[in-house]
Amino acid sequence: DSGVTQTPKHLITATGQRVTLRCSPRSGDLSVYWYQQSLDQGLQFLIQYYNGEERAKGNILERFSAQQFPDLHSELNLSSLELGDSALYFCASSVEALGDTEAFFGQGTRLTVV
Amino acid sequence: AQSVAQPEDQVNVAEGNPLTVKCTYSVSGNPYLFWYVQYPNRGLQFLLKYITGDNLVKGSYGFEAEFNKSQTSFHLKKPSALVSDSALYFCAVRPRYDYKLSFGAGTTVTVRA
Numbered sequence: 001d002s003g004v005t006q007t008p009k010h011l012i013t014a015t016g017q018r019v020t021l022r023c024s025p026r027s028g029d030l031s032v033y034w035y036q037q038s039l040d041q042g043l044q045f046l047i048q049y050y051n052g053e054e055r056a057k058g059n060i061l062e063r064f065s066a067q068q069f070p071d072l073h074s075e076l077n078l079s080s081l082e083l084g085d086s087a088l089y090f091c092a093s094s095v096e097a098l099g100d101t102e103a104f105f106g107q108g109t110r111l112t113v114v
Numbered sequence: 115a116q117s118v119a120q121p122e123d124q125v126n127v128a129e130g131n132p133l134t135v136k137c138t139y140s141v142s143g144n145p146y147l148f149w150y151v152q153y154p155n156r157g158l159q160f161l162l163k164y165i166t167g168d169n170l171v172k173g174s175y176g177f178e179a180e181f182n183k184s185q186t187s188f189h190l191k192k193p194s195a196l197v198s199d200s201a202l203y204f205c206a207v208r209p210r211y212d213y214k215l216s217f218g219a220g221t222t223v224t225v226r227a
Contacts, residue, residue: 042219056213100165105157
């Protein structure tokens with residue numbers, strides 16, 4: 001158990017809908033990352049937050065947004081869902097945003113868009 | 115721009131034989147390098163990292179990795195593979211003064227009994 005909690009584990013929704021994925025980082029970790037893993041795209045970096053502020057942005061679509069709250073949990077919002085958004089979404093956390101500290105991953109949320 | 119390449123989609127070895135999973139990177143300066151492993155339907159687990167110093171880094175489950183600055187490589191190795199090492203392995207890189215942690219495409223390792 002990495003200490004990173006993601007909910008829900010599975011999500012099935014229809015095209016055009018909006019969903020929210022939730023992540024609770026390890027105790028003491030200030031940095032949260034979101035990744036999308038699909039068969040054809042591999043593990044794609046979406047966005048990173050540190051202590052409530054956005055620090056880095058990757059290949060995140062405009063239909064997607066995220067935030068980190070004062071209690072350090074994070075949410076990833078996916079809207080106007082398309083079939084191609086079906087993937088495994090991972091959250092990871094680390095103590096720092098920079099530096100050599102490794103990131104610890106949650107078990108992921110498997111999103112299926114039908 | 116930073117990038118990580120894992121040139122082999124799949125690696126197949128017999129149990130007891132040495133295992134090598136290749137990784138090369140393209141990042142300016144001296145980056146931090148990481149290896150992760152992912153078992154089916156699980157999240158990624160940290161194996162080891164290179165920060166500075168000794169080019170041979172030892173990690174979890176008997177894995178080690180060799181950093182080669184001139185070849186910009188960070189290959190993962192295990193002297194004697196086990197069937198339980200069968201999994202998906204990811205190399206990752208973070209530049210020293212950047213936030214972004216980027217992953218390679220992954221290499222599927224299959225160890226046959």
